[in-house]
Amino acid sequence: MIEPARRPPSRGALSSQGDRVFQILILALASIIVLIFLLSLYQLGRESLPALQRFGFRFFTERTWNPVAGTYGAATMIMGTLLTSLVALLISVPLAVASALFVAEYAPKWLANPVGYLIELLAAVPSVVYGLWALFVIAPILGKWQTAFFLNPDNVGTITRCNELWASQQTNLQCFFVPSGAGGRGLALAIIILTVMILPYTASVARDVIRLVPADQREAMYALGATKWEVISRAILPYARAGILGGVILALGRALGETLAVAMVIGDSQEILKSLWGNASTMASVIANQFGDAQETIHRSSVVALGLSLFFLSVIVNYVARLIIARLTPKGIQ
Amino acid sequence: MTAVPILTAHDVNIFYGSKQAVKNVHLEVQRGSVNALIGPSGCGKTTFLRAINRMHDLTPGARVTGKILLDGEDVYGPGVDPVNMRRRVGMVFQKPNPFPTMSVFDNVVSGLKLAGIRDNKRLMEVAERSLRGAALWEEVKDRLKTPATGLSGGQQQRLCIARALAVEPEILLMDEPTSALDPASTAKIEDLMSELKKVTTIIIVTHNMHQAARVSGTTSFFLNGDLVEHGVTDQIFTSPRDERTEAYVTGRFG
Numbered sequence: 174m175i176e177p178a179r180r181p182p183s184r185g186a187l188s189s190q191g192d193r194v195f196q197i198l199i200l201a202l203a204s205i206i207v208l209i210f211l212l213s214l215y216q217l218g219r220e221s222l223p224a225l226q227r228f229g230f231r232f233f234t235e236r237t238w239n240p241v242a243g244t245y246g247a248a249t250m251i252m253g254t255l256l257t258s259l260v261a262l263l264i265s266v267p268l269a270v271a272s273a274l275f276v277a278e279y280a281p282k283w284l285a286n287p288v289g290y291l292i293e294l295l296a297a298v299p300s301v302v303y304g305l306w307a308l309f310v311i312a313p314i315l316g317k318w319q320t321a322f323f324l325n326p327d328n329v330g331t332i333t334r335c336n337e338l339w340a341s342q343q344t345n346l347q348c349f350f351v352p353s354g355a356g357g358r359g360l361a362l363a364i365i366i367l368t369v370m371i372l373p374y375t376a377s378v379a380r381d382v383i384r385l386v387p388a389d390q391r392e393a394m395y396a397l398g399a400t401k402w403e404v405i406s407r408a409i410l411p412y413a414r415a416g417i418l419g420g421v422i423l424a425l426g427r428a429l430g431e432t433l434a435v436a437m438v439i440g441d442s443q444e445i446l447k448s449l450w451g452n453a454s455t456m457a458s459v460i461a462n463q464f465g466d467a468q469e470t471i472h473r474s475s476v477v478a479l480g481l482s483l484f485f486l487s488v489i490v491n492y493v494a495r496l497i498i499a500r501l502t503p504k505g506i507q
Numbered sequence: 508m509t510a511v512p513i514l515t516a517h518d519v520n521i522f523y524g525s526k527q528a529v530k531n532v533h534l535e536v537q538r539g540s541v542n543a544l545i546g547p548s549g550c551g552k553t554t555f556l557r558a559i560n561r562m563h564d565l566t567p568g569a570r571v572t573g574k575i576l577l578d579g580e581d582v583y584g585p586g587v588d589p590v591n592m593r594r595r596v597g598m599v600f601q602k603p604n605p606f607p608t609m610s611v612f613d614n615v616v617s618g619l620k621l622a623g624i625r626d627n628k629r630l631m632e633v634a635e636r637s638l639r640g641a642a643l644w645e646e647v648k649d650r651l652k653t654p655a656t657g658l659s660g661g662q663q664q665r666l667c668i669a670r671a672l673a674v675e676p677e678i679l680l681m682d683e684p685t686s687a688l689d690p691a692s693t694a695k696i697e698d699l700m701s702e703l704k705k706v707t708t709i710i711i712v713t714h715n716m717h718q719a720a721r722v723s724g725t726t727s728f729f730l731n732g733d734l735v736e737h738g739v740t741d742q743i744f745t746s747p748r749d750e751r752t753e754a755y756v757t758g759r760f761g
Binding site: 387389390391392393394395396397398399400403407408411412414501503 | 560562565590591593594596597598600601602604605606607608609617618621622656667670671674
């Protein structure tokens with residue numbers, strides 16, 4: 174005999190009240206994030222207004238940043254940020270994808286897990302430790318090479334020529350690769366350190382998305398008579414490319430904004446970018462190095478305007494990246 | 508005198524680690540036939556199918572013993588490159604799995620490109636022939652360059668069949684090719700099989716006994732890793748010799 178279905182006790186009123194409280198709570202927490210975002214944007218805009226009013230759009234195109242003369246132009250720093258970030262990205266992405274492929278596809282399990290863990294650990298090392306490592310380990314090596322370059326009599330002509338060029342605030346492709354000092358610090362050291370710092374972001378994201386490529390995609394390619402490399406290059410990487418690019422963007426964001434390690438090693442020069450080996454600065458490194466000393470309103474305001482520019486640069490990069498990722502994402506898989 | 512079978516399995520055993528999934532299977536498949544492998548889940552039919560094109564090489568711990576002869580050549584013989592062996596065998600999977608970043612055309616010719624064929628005219632000819640062979644040409648001829656994932660599920664599966672046909676396989680393995688499709692798409696693929704056996708030999712794993720009865724000339728019934736019975740499909744379904752086969756085909760288990 175089947176018992177008649179008994180209606181459960183009504184708890185509608187109670188649960189809907191609980192839902193409403195929770196909804197309001199969540200809404201409040203979510204609004205805080207938006208509020209903080211808008212507030213910091215407002216604050217950045219307000220503080221950078223004097224500089225932007227004084228210099229206008231020339232703030233972004235002017236190459237002179239001279240607190241003594243009261244002239245502030247961010248072009249050199251914008252170039253420094255873009256150059257260090259993009260070159261570091263260019264070097265680190267192949268390394269990161271290779272390491273992800275090794276961990277996900279080639280290494281036996283006993284090796285894959287420790288190696289993957291070590292790569293992720295790179296992201297946990299504090300910036301200042303990277304900075305110290307660069308100054309104490311890499312800089313002397315670069316410095317030794319630079320000294321040898323200066324002492325080589327064959328290079329005297331080149332050095333003289335480039336020095337003249339640099340003195341007139343210019344450079345060319347050849348001189349860009351000639352060392353301008355022997356201290357080891359500079360653009361190149363910043364690129365090296367950024368390469369290592371952003372590697373784990375791309376590598377761990379790439380490893381995860383490569384592991385998520387469905388088995389039937391691999392098998393479809395194998396079944397057609399593909400070698401392992403052909404499976405990787407024709408089935409796995411195309412399928413995973415959008416995800417890998419997501420990791421690349423994460424890394425780029427990190428590189429654009431990285432402050433302390435770069436400020437320690439880049440040499441803090443606001444002159445034009447003369448040489449890959451010479452002192453330079455990025456937007457973030459100038460903020461870190463000058464904010465404390467900026468007494469005059471226009472100096473302080475210019476530094477904040479750098480922050481605002483960095484903010485917009487990051488937003489633009491992220492937006493473009495999203496567009497690209499959306500295009501690359503495989504759609505409509507059954 | 509009977510023709511030389513396209514496929515001969517001799518004393519095939521397949522292990523995953525220490526677990527034996529397929530036991531002492533002997534089987535002959537004739538050229539130009541459709542052969543169905545049926546049996547309940549976990550009976551070893553898919554495991555056996557995947558041994559034919561050495562897909563188990565990709566699974567750590569999987570091991571195949573015995574002999575599988577494809578047109579007289581031992582698939583697992585010394586010096587046989589699994590990559591070359593797989594080029595001679597086509598495979599269609601349970602779920603349609605076109606390459607999502609490639610166009611319809613690129614999917615069809617992906618096997619040819621692996622073989623190093625770059626000549627566009629030749630690729631186009633093969634693509635058309637394969638798509639016609641898979642009864643898909645009329646539906647996609649105007650959108651060969653669009654992403655393969657824009658097709659419906661049934662079209663995607665026929666695209667996968669075209670992709671497998673493009674390399675002119677000596678044998679076509681189908682692993683429950685209609686289990687993810689709606690009845691109309693299933694009917695299309697079943698109709699297709701009688702055409703396909705004119706150009707190749709089909710071994711199809713299926714859960715669906717009616718499908719086996721409809722499309723196959725011979726049927727092999729697997730149970731717990733044993734090949735219980737192999738014979739002409741009509742006989743398997745109407746007068747099976749083994750009582751386990753009878754119990755299965757009459758729906759008493761599985």
